[in-house]
Amino acid sequence: METRLRRPTAALIGVLSVGAALAAGHLVAAFVGINASPYLAVSNSMVDLSPPWLTEFGKQFGPEWDKKLLFAGIAVGIAGFAVAAGLLSRRSAVPGVVVAVVLGAVAVAAVLFRPDLGQLAVLAPLTTFVVGAAVFRWLHRLAMDAADGVDTTLDRRRFLITSGGVAAGFGLAAIAGQVLGTRVDIEASRRAVGPIVPDRPAPPVPATADFSSAGTPTFITPNSRFYRIDTALTVPRLRAEDWALRIHGLVDTELELDFADIAGRELVERVVTMTCVSNEVGGDLISTAAFTGVPMRELLAEAGVRPEAGQVYATSVDGWTTATPVADMMSEERGALLAIGMNGEPLPVEHGFPARVVVPGLYGYVSATKWVVDLELIRDGEKTFYWQDRGWAKEAPIKTQSRIDAPRAFQNLPAGKVTIAGVAWAQTVGVETVEVRVDGGVWRAAELAAEVNDQTWRMWRLVVDLPPGNHRAEVRATDASGHTQAEERVPPIPDGATGWHSILFTVS
Structure with missing residues (x-):
């Protein structure tokens, strides 16, 4: 009679193998770029490929819950995938190995299309493939021996001990990957920056600027309550001392600026209300803060904007992009900033530390690049940007x-x-x-x-x-x-x- 694994055993093999594969990939990603972790890479790809209606639906749960729900949904999907792989392999390990190949190929593709990862990042998904296939064949062989062997008690004990070891091993690998991948101490970098004191402070906000006693928000939104909408599943961990901004393209002089360059300039404070385009009627995706930084007008003038330049194409350290009209960036009335401070302190990490762009009067998706590292002057419409590729308008003045x-x-x-x-x-x-x-x-x-x-x-x-x-x-x-x-x-x-x-x- 042909040997066949019991369904629970087969399903367990699938789950353990996929868990080991993902944990190994996550550990390697700690050294080549945390976003190369197969789980994160696939999750980020799903965010990028989601239809607009699904993205908007997720935003209704808030910036933390939408990401948690995404992670949970993907985890459930991967678990189901793993169980199916095990059940298909009750007689032979071949289906499970094929699943490992498919999972590895998807992870490799997800990493290759990440704009914020280098070539070495592909080592993480490749590790996922190798470990997944090897662990599956190993556990499958032990389970088949236990099902078909002479001393089944010894073989079953060996399978259970090995399975427990695999579970413990991938748990430790996942924890190590998480610890090593987030080892950059961003808060220490923020503390080292110290308070952000403007050379030209904004006029004081009068006590009569809100009716908070009647139920309105306070005029200035505390940093902890400022709305957050972005595509970052893992917040970029970029230290001030490692940050640099490149201004190039249709300019007379290319600029390369570091944090000390910006912090050492005359800093201007502006009180600005920011609004998300996803804000429904009556929604709360709107907040106000006192931002401190260097006027974009001054930085662009220093670079020398050429007459044919129509847009400033901004890129975040995680590869997110947008484009803002040059006229809005250069407008003295708008007072766009390259901001490094928010309500008297360095930008919170989730709000763009070390530096972000703030352009008043435009919805955030075309005016508020967080973790900005690149500003390219381009001809109008020369490139499309992240949300434009997903059906949103090219220009986005805030509506009354x-x-x-x-x-x-x-x-x-x-x-x-x-x-x-x-x-x-x-x-x-x-x-x-x-x-x-x-x-x-x-x-x-x-x-x-x-x-x-x-x-x-x-x-x-x-x-x-x-x-x-x-x-x-x-x-x-x-x-x-x-x-x-x-x-x-x-x-x-x-x-x-x-x-x-x-x-x-x-x-x-």
Whole structure:
């Protein structure tokens, strides 16, 4: 009778082999580039290849949960793949070895297409393939001996001991890879930079700039609460002392700048509201901070921008790209920065340490390159960038919008006077008026908080006297140019959402 492995045993072999393969690849990646880890490389590739609707769906869970869900989903998929490989190999090891080859080939392809990895990075997925195939054949042979041998008790004990050793070994390899791959002490580098003190500070934010007591956010968003949207599954660990920025392309003089070059220049502080294009009507992907850095206008002027240059093509250390109109980068009114500080301290690692680009008035995907290492001056439209390749608009001025923060949706309030409050924004133009209506009645002008500048959000509030019952409040803003935000609901893709935000609440 032909020997056949029991299903649990076959499945275990598949899981252990794939686990060992991934752990070995992760350990090698610690020396050739952590993103070469097959698990991370495949995950990053899935992010890059995801359709826009799936990417937007993931963003609704927040910057941490969307990545955790992705990692969990891929882990479940790989586990299922491993179990299937084992079950297909109950009679012969060949199907499992074929699966190892396929897994290795996918990992190699994922690494080869990573723009932030060198040629040596391919060693990580190759290790994955070799270890996966070898461990599978080894465990499969031991299991077959246990199933078909004369002394089955001894053979089974040998298989179980070996399986336990493999599990322990790949666990240690994974831990070692993680420790070695993240051994760069970024926080020590941030501490060494010390406080970021501007030579030209922004005017103080007045105490009357928000209505936080009525339910709006504080005017300045604390770094820990500043929204984060990016494609980085592992935050780049780039020390200030290792960072360099290259400015080249259609310039008269190519520049190569390090952190000391930037920190030693006259530093300017600007209070700027940043907005994500993925922000739905009423969404919270908007924050304000005091950024400190060197004006992009000065850096580009030093390089000498040629007349034919139309865009600044920016690249992050992890290979992410975008393109910003030269006119917006050079605009003195916008005041674009190469920022190294945020709210008085070095940029947080997740917000671009050591340096990032900040261009007021444009959605982040064309204006806010984090971990920036390369700025190339190109002709307009000469290259496409990351989100443009995925269906988003080439240019992305921020649209005039407003949001209700209080009351909260479906909140139950006592009868009498109710304060409706929120924020509005129209960067580089400024908010002129905010109007609120309740239950479809007349529009009433809200009280506006003090304006800080035309590149930041503006808080508003309106006190109304409402009878008991269910109520619906709506808000709309008009900017300083006279444009009132559109009523029609339009989703974020391809150039930002529009529509009036509304909430339902109850007075009792």
